[in-house]
Amino acid sequence: MKTITIERIDGWVRSTPLAVWGLLAAASVWVLRFNPTDRIADPTGPCLWHALTGINGPTCGGTRMFYYLIHGNLLRAAQMHLPALIGILYGGYVLVAWTGSWLFGKQLPVWKPGRWAVIGYIAFFLIWSVALRNLTIEPFAWFNIPNLDGV
Numbered sequence: 001m002k003t004i005t006i007e008r009i010d011g012w013v014r015s016t017p018l019a020v021w022g023l024l025a026a027a028s029v030w031v032l033r034f035n036p037t038d039r040i041a042d043p044t045g046p047c048l049w050h051a052l053t054g055i056n057g058p059t060c061g062g063t064r065m066f067y068y069l070i071h072g073n074l075l076r077a078a079q080m081h082l083p084a085l086i087g088i089l090y091g092g093y094v095l096v097a098w099t100g101s102w103l104f105g106k107q108l109p110v111w112k113p114g115r116w117a118v119i120g121y122i123a124f125f126l127i128w129s130v131a132l133r134n135l136t137i138e139p140f141a142w143f144n145i146p147n148l149d150g151v
Contacts, residue, residue: 015102016102017095017098017099017102018102020095020098021095021099024095027066028066028070031063031066031067031070032067032070035067036063036064036067037064037067037068047059047060055130055134056129056130056133056134056144056145057129057130058125058126058129058130059129060081060129060145061080061081061084061145062080062081062084064080064081064145065077065078065080065081065084065085065088066088068080069085069088079142079143079145080145081129082128082143083121083124083125083128083129084125086121087121087125093110094110096108097109097110128143133145
């Protein structure tokens, strides 16, 4: 297992984790303000991929996954977008490790995925989000999320 060494940098770059936390907070406020699980139209509109093709695409369900994640409902979050949930959980740990090194100068071990792990994740993401989640046979039918725009 490879670990990433994070060195403390002086100056404004050092406050970058704070900016990332601010963006994450803004995204959370947006998702909480415009509940993506109801049938009320949001400012971003319906999923463009689904509107054009009639099937769930790579990003369909991502906002709903985040909504369920910040409400602590991991099962529904996994149903909405499993690969994105896996990516967010890993990214969240990396963000906590980065913030810890920024605040305390202590480094948590962070797994740095190799080339094949990244290729495998991208392949899983694409195959699952375009093909497997659109199947109507069990066990994949559970992942076929409804489009909320009434189409």
